[in-house]
Amino acid sequence: MAETTTTAATAGAERPLDCGLRPSLCVARDVGAMLRDSGLRPTRQRIALGRLLYAKGDRHVTAEILHEEAMRARVPVSLATVYNTLHQFTEVGLLRELAIDGSKTWFDTNVTEHHHFLVEDDNRLLDIPGAAVAVTAIPEIPEGMEVARVDVVVRLRRKTALS
Template sequence: MAGDRLRSVGLRPTRQRIALAGLLFAKGDRHLTAEELHEEAVGAGVPVSLATVYNTLHQFTDAGMLRVLAVESSKTYFDTNTSDHQHFFIEGENEVMDIPTGGLTVNGLPEVPEGMEVAHIDVVVRLRRKRS
């Protein structure tokens, strides 16, 4: 199944790509860093380096299987849900959550330069726990 999905986007289904795709997509929509996926892979007995995880995530992103979220300068999150949607980021907990569909509208966008089109709009609403 993962092999067919990889072939359908033009990627060769190597053993490591199949294993990483299985870990990524088996749990539904999720947001994770390369380090988190590497930790999952090691825990699942998948022999893969962190560099290979990074390369594979970028290959999956280039193929349209993932979406990149830059919510912090020091971390990049990868989103398995590539549909148009926005995010909450919980500061101090490094957790990313989808904003429910229809929960946000963006108005007053500037005119797009000639020959360009909007690919997508990223909105990250930063949250923190209330202090009691």
């Protein structure tokens, strides 16, 4: 039976892993093919960063988080290379880029249609299934433009004793 992966906000909406193995084995086998299929050359650094990104299922990372994980895993890579790799993965559709408040850019391994909770106290993101949010009105779109995607970020904070 294939293992499944979930995120905190999508419990119950489990998705089977493609290769039917433990996530780390699935990723180790498939990162090179995933890169080739997307048109990227599977270099050692891209494969190593891809394994770190995808081995834990759907997740949200910043370049700094991934760089720190790479250093702990003894993957010799500069922060600039991590940024470049994340942007390359985003350009070919392997990641989704989320700019929140303009101060921090997150990269999401879940590229399906969905939205996010931002837990302000912990500065972390959780997925919200796309069907769980209804956007009923979008302003008139300027001529010659089209909607690429609608991102909804619901900000959360812990209740205070007075709430």
